[in-house]
Amino acid sequence: MSDTTQKPSYRMLDPVSLPELLATLAGIGDRLGGAPRDWNVREVGDGNLNLVFIVEGKLGSVCVKQALPYVRVAGPSWPMSLQRAFYENAYYRTVAPFVGALIPAIHHFDPDQHFTVMECLSPHIILRHGLIAGTRYPNLAGDVGEYVARACFCTSDFAQAFESKMDGIALFTGNKPLIRISVDLIFAEPYRIAERNRHTSPQLDQIAADLRRDSALKVAVSRFGLKFLSEPQALLHGDLHSGSLMVTAAETRIIDPEFAFYGPIGFDLGAFFGNLLLSWYSQPGHESKFGERAGYRTWITQQLETFWSAFDSRWMALWTDSLAADAYPAALFSGARDQAALVEARRAYVNALFADMIGFAACKMIRRIMGFAHVLDFESIADAELRARCETGALNLARLMLTAPQRFRCVADVVDAMPGTL
Amino acid sequence: MSDTTQKPSYRMLDPVSLPELLATLAGIGDRLGGAPRDWNVREVGDGNLNLVFIVEGKLGSVCVKQALPYVRVAGPSWPMSLQRAFYENAYYRTVAPFVGALIPAIHHFDPDQHFTVMECLSPHIILRHGLIAGTRYPNLAGDVGEYVARACFCTSDFAQAFESKMDGIALFTGNKPLIRISVDLIFAEPYRIAERNRHTSPQLDQIAADLRRDSALKVAVSRFGLKFLSEPQALLHGDLHSGSLMVTAAETRIIDPEFAFYGPIGFDLGAFFGNLLLSWYSQPGHESKFGERAGYRTWITQQLETFWSAFDSRWMALWTDSLAADAYPAALFSGARDQAALVEARRAYVNALFADMIGFAACKMIRRIMGFAHVLDFESIADAELRARCETGALNLARLMLTAPQRFRCVADVVDAMPGTL
Numbered sequence: 001m002s003d004t005t006q007k008p009s010y011r012m013l014d015p016v017s018l019p020e021l022l023a024t025l026a027g028i029g030d031r032l033g034g035a036p037r038d039w040n041v042r043e044v045g046d047g048n049l050n051l052v053f054i055v056e057g058k059l060g061s062v063c064v065k066q067a068l069p070y071v072r073v074a075g076p077s078w079p080m081s082l083q084r085a086f087y088e089n090a091y092y093r094t095v096a097p098f099v100g101a102l103i104p105a106i107h108h109f110d111p112d113q114h115f116t117v118m119e120c121l122s123p124h125i126i127l128r129h130g131l132i133a134g135t136r137y138p139n140l141a142g143d144v145g146e147y148v149a150r151a152c153f154c155t156s157d158f159a160q161a162f163e164s165k166m167d168g169i170a171l172f173t174g175n176k177p178l179i180r181i182s183v184d185l186i187f188a189e190p191y192r193i194a195e196r197n198r199h200t201s202p203q204l205d206q207i208a209a210d211l212r213r214d215s216a217l218k219v220a221v222s223r224f225g226l227k228f229l230s231e232p233q234a235l236l237h238g239d240l241h242s243g244s245l246m247v248t249a250a251e252t253r254i255i256d257p258e259f260a261f262y263g264p265i266g267f268d269l270g271a272f273f274g275n276l277l278l279s280w281y282s283q284p285g286h287e288s289k290f291g292e293r294a295g296y297r298t299w300i301t302q303q304l305e306t307f308w309s310a311f312d313s314r315w316m317a318l319w320t321d322s323l324a325a326d327a328y329p330a331a332l333f334s335g336a337r338d339q340a341a342l343v344e345a346r347r348a349y350v351n352a353l354f355a356d357m358i359g360f361a362a363c364k365m366i367r368r369i370m371g372f373a374h375v376l377d378f379e380s381i382a383d384a385e386l387r388a389r390c391e392t393g394a395l396n397l398a399r400l401m402l403t404a405p406q407r408f409r410c411v412a413d414v415v416d417a418m419p420g421t422l
Numbered sequence: 423m424s425d426t427t428q429k430p431s432y433r434m435l436d437p438v439s440l441p442e443l444l445a446t447l448a449g450i451g452d453r454l455g456g457a458p459r460d461w462n463v464r465e466v467g468d469g470n471l472n473l474v475f476i477v478e479g480k481l482g483s484v485c486v487k488q489a490l491p492y493v494r495v496a497g498p499s500w501p502m503s504l505q506r507a508f509y510e511n512a513y514y515r516t517v518a519p520f521v522g523a524l525i526p527a528i529h530h531f532d533p534d535q536h537f538t539v540m541e542c543l544s545p546h547i548i549l550r551h552g553l554i555a556g557t558r559y560p561n562l563a564g565d566v567g568e569y570v571a572r573a574c575f576c577t578s579d580f581a582q583a584f585e586s587k588m589d590g591i592a593l594f595t596g597n598k599p600l601i602r603i604s605v606d607l608i609f610a611e612p613y614r615i616a617e618r619n620r621h622t623s624p625q626l627d628q629i630a631a632d633l634r635r636d637s638a639l640k641v642a643v644s645r646f647g648l649k650f651l652s653e654p655q656a657l658l659h660g661d662l663h664s665g666s667l668m669v670t671a672a673e674t675r676i677i678d679p680e681f682a683f684y685g686p687i688g689f690d691l692g693a694f695f696g697n698l699l700l701s702w703y704s705q706p707g708h709e710s711k712f713g714e715r716a717g718y719r720t721w722i723t724q725q726l727e728t729f730w731s732a733f734d735s736r737w738m739a740l741w742t743d744s745l746a747a748d749a750y751p752a753a754l755f756s757g758a759r760d761q762a763a764l765v766e767a768r769r770a771y772v773n774a775l776f777a778d779m780i781g782f783a784a785c786k787m788i789r790r791i792m793g794f795a796h797v798l799d800f801e802s803i804a805d806a807e808l809r810a811r812c813e814t815g816a817l818n819l820a821r822l823m824l825t826a827p828q829r830f831r832c833v834a835d836v837v838d839a840m841p842g843t844l
């Protein structure tokens with residue numbers, strides 16, 4: 001694929017030359033203040049795919065994120081399209097009018113060198129680290145529910161004339177190299193022998209073998225895999241796990257939308273929901289004494305409900321206000337009885353999103369334990385026996401969510417299926 | 423929209439200059455035989471959007487179809503993208519490897535003058551005329567079922583890597599002006615006061631008013647309208663009614679795919695299914711004596727079943743043979759129990775297509791009686807009272823199909839809901 005090859009002009013940013021480069025960009029020097037030679041540069045990328053620099057000046061700071069031409073965790077042997085930086089920016093640009101300060105401010109995008117200069121989020125930390133530390137974030141779940149509702153509703157057929165939405169769909173089909181990663185790593189490889197898979201071994205060897213033989217599970221996962229590819233309901237972030245959120249006690253920021261494409265809304269919902277569940281199951285691995293995280297686990301289960309409720313009520317409110325696009329067109333629903341019928345239709349639509357959230361959440365839980373890319377929630381549990389017990393709990397719930405979907409009609413059904421103690 | 427404006431170089435083909443133009447195209451002169459001055463040219467277009475010429479030479483004949491820059495039935499006041507000729511050709515090119523002789527052979531496409539030179543179908547006639555005449559076509563329903571299965575399966579995620587399918591989705595998003603016609607005329611205007619609507623009046627005035635107040639119906643139609651825009655399962659013909667089929671006693675040809683785009687398979691299925699139902703309800707209007715068409719009606723009901731069975735069995739056979747793409751990937755389903763689970767998954771998938779077919783068929787039936795573009799099946803019934811009775815029957819069934827979908831699990835359920843006699 002031509003767009004995965006490194007352009008001749010591409011070169012990796014480095015801390016030494018970065019200040020001079022930034023000084024040439026309109027507005028960046030003023031934002032940092034002082035002379036470039038006085039700016040402090042640190043490389044802080046801990047994700048899978050990019051270089052990330054924090055640049056601090058006298059007056060302020062910025063964050064510079066550059067796409068690498070290969071998957072960082074795998075090295076140059078796994079090349080990866082640099083165009084993902086373009087799609088990340090296209091996503092931010094598209095949702096920015098709808099989501100306010102829930103995404104960072106973008107100061108500059110360089111399409112040739114594939115880097116973005118954006119607001120430096122400080123003192124925000126990656127949510128996953130906060131969850132591992134057992135920190136409570138009172139606004140988090142509500143913010144993320146609100147965010148998914150706004151970003152998805154406003155890019156869907158409920159808010160956009162289909163011509164505009166189809167332009168978006170066409171644009172983001174160019175993000176195939178990233179979509180291919182999701183297709184393979186989430187919906188296929190964990191259920192077959194694949195070189196990139198790994199799991200806590202030997203403790204989970206039997207479960208891994210069982211998964212590969214679990215026909216009902218594989219059919220259910222494939223149903224969601226097909227949905228992922230054939231239901232472009234809205235523009236998705238595409239990777240909305242707890243590593244794509246930066247938080248303080250009061251603030252929530254959504255970052256890293258490079259997997260963006262038009263897909264089923266339940267995929268974004270399920271990413272966050274599933275990662276809260278992974279965190280819940282990992283908590284015993286982070287206790288210094290037994291039961292220490294019991295209260296924190298209760299807090300996490302409450303966030304499941306808060307998240308869904310925030311999404312549900314914002315979605316309903318947006319649909320009530322706005323019927324100007326091609327879905328359920330306003331001109332058809334002006335009567336009093338129409339409004340009553342719409343209430344039912346909205347409930348049915350949101351119930352279907354809930355079912356999708358459950359299924360996608362489960363797919364994402366399994367891939368993080370059995371597939372290529374794992375999560376620090378479990379990886380940071382040094383004791384393999386303990387880690388395997390935590391992971392097994394998460395796998396059992398995920399399997400149930402996929403193979404007995406009729407048992408999960410609301411968040412309380414999910415909580416009921418989680419064990420009282422591990 | 424820039425692509426709806428007439429290019430400077432565009433000019434309408436005319437019978438006088440057409441032979442000289444065709445003589446300049448590779449292979450066309452040889453196919454016709456003799457000198458251009460001896461070729462006989464007739465304009466035969468009776469559709470809504472195009473010029474169509476039959477050109478006959480000493481050795482053979484060709485058909486020339488040119489897009490007009492406006493909607494033919496409405497005149498130049500309703501401009502229409504000439505690019506639809508491009509999408510028609512793109513559709514033919516895409517499905518040609520899968521559907522054999524069920525589409526005409528394409529000899530030449532001129533992207534600047536927006537015309538196609540194709541096989542002249544003779545002695546084929548438009549199916550709708552044959553149905554009005556009461557002619558039986560033994561292979562028709564089986565051919566069309568086979569066609570939809572092959573064209574849709576082979577362009578879906580079951581047969582194409584998603585990268586290839588996404589390229590197709592992106593390409594056909596350019597066909598928006600035609601998709602806009604479907605969105606407005608099928609899913610919106612029949613359910614509100616709209617200038618382009620018409621119906622048999624005054625006989626259907628009350629029913630038209632009732633439809634506009636029928637909240638449950640409008641919600642159901644809107645559900646299918648949203649599905650139309652947000653479920654690109656496969657490349658669709660987009661207008662597969664009985665005016666888009668040319669037939670002889672033995673042969674079936676699918677023509678006029680200018681509404682092509684990636685959408686829900688049930689939309690193509692429903693177009694044919696719904697038009698068979700319209701024909702069934704129109705038959706009393708074509709009797710010279712009461713009951714004369716009773717046997718023909720029975721034949722039509724049989725074709726409903728034949729069509730669906732042909733689709734169903736071909737779809738199942740294709741899915742069984744081919745699992746090499748991203749949907750339900752082969753590598754996950756190699757065991758014996760996997761095969762049993764897949765049988766169930768396939769049944770569930772095809773059942774969902776059946777439900778979609780029922781809903782889309784009903785939407786299409788209603789728009790042909792209450793909306794802008796009507797069908798000759800009813801239009802050719804001179805007696806307005808009789809026509810209105812036929813149309814009312816069709817409307818009643820369509821309403822039931824949309825508002826009581828659970829009653830329609832198989833073709834026999836549809837036939838059961840049709841009256842024994844009008």
